[in-house]
Amino acid sequence: RDRGFLSRMALNDNKAGMEGLNRDKINKIIMESSKGSRFYENELKKEQQVNQRIERMMLQKAHITEQQLSKAQAQVEKMTSDLERGRDLSRVIVHVDMDAFYAAVETRDCPDLMDKPMAVGSMSMLSTSNYHARKFGVRAAMPGFIAKKLCPNLVIVPINFDKYRAVSAEVREVFADYDPHFLPMSLDEAYLDISDHLEQRRGWPEALHDKRRGSSSDHGGLQETVELEGLSPVLFENSPSSSPCLQDAAGGEVEVFGTCAEEAVREMRFRIEQKTSLTASAGIAPNMMLAKVCSDKNKPNGQYRLPSNRQAVIDFIQDLPVRKISGIGKVTEKMLGALGITSCSHLGQEMALLALLFSETSWHHFLHISMGLGSTHIERDGERKSMSTERTFGEMGALEEQFSLCRELCQDLAQDLQKEALKGKTVTLKLKNVNFEVKTRAWTLPCAVATTEELFAVAKDLLKTEIDNVSPQPLRLRLMGNLTLPSPVCLNVVSHWQENTLISAFKHVVHNNNI
DNA sequence: GGGGGAAGGACTC
């Protein structure tokens, strides 16, 4: 797995199936474009920190005694049986995910893009790419200039959030028909609890029950025959739909999807495609954690159902790589990997060890995963916890400019706060230098504030302190932003400044810490 | 010991 270079820079082939052939070639190009850059140097530094963290963990592991281990084992077993008793398989949770959403919207609106590798974003950053571009290794969160090296013919379309928001609203109308309390996670993704909807469906008159001929499956291009009145789907040529194939309704017979969960979700995806000409993938499972994994299984334009019985869940989880679980990222994967844990079954086998090496919240989370447990009721999150705005820009030298930019961001933030009639107590200044090192500086007020001037009064002091820390060197900003918390309010000013300036800033901090 | 604040990170889309 170690390919002799920084693994965090390498192509993340977690999702797309990629042959080893190009993979090495792609990684080589990514490496050559990255090497020596400030970004890369910072990634290197971060990787060293993770490695040190792993070393400390391994040291800790070496000092664990048999006694500790068996005590932890008992604790784990107790917890496991408690959790098992509470296992709820009664709900039908669906995770729906639009396929390459931004890219699909742009392709729909500009069919010339259909057969071309394309991505949405800019030369600095891509938000998503279509499946054609992914074959070249072009991925979300990759800078466009590197993507261009991987795929010189790549078409980069600028991002247009307003458009995606509008499409998202249409998709959400469909979601609402299946679960009025659905939980949107982003513009293109949501969780639904369709248990109640399925109950209703079962009450449908017999005449409306499934009359489709032939069996159904989502595992490929199997075409289904369904006749619907007055509908005419627009399908992508390059993403053949597995939705029901419409026939000329000569007989005028109206056929409807069946009453089971698969049929309901197939119908929902079909309606989304009718309405937006875009395809979605879905996962059906007894809880959110599993549904999320399932929605990835037959992507794009497919769905997968994990039956609601304990054994099916256990079997499903066994060989699942831990990285597939939402919430387990690169770092956790690497730490677990150092312990020989790559799959969820390993996770279960090593729970006692994990209970000793990780915090309570962490190992509880691991235990839930290893048992295939997750939230069984979705709820829209209550009040927001924070609000922020940050911006990257070209280098900026003058102090006056920095302060006026800071004020501008405070103004933006104040506006956003006003829209939701919120105030905040904590203002946070976030700084990033040209070496991609990030710091935050926060100040908590006795009472909540919301106006530009109130925010700026705090932000400018925080900024001034940072400037003073590096004076007489100038602060040369390249990025600025701000953040607010409704109860606490945060303001982030993200800045890039010159290397020498930063170093003296850190010297100062170190000096202070020594006192 | 606990709560709140501050700073830094991991993770998600």
Added chain:
DNA sequence: CCTAGGAGTCCTTCCCCC
């Protein structure tokens, strides 16, 4: 030629002040 995001949540660690 240059060029590596933005918004949000949660967690951990450290510190201070009870």
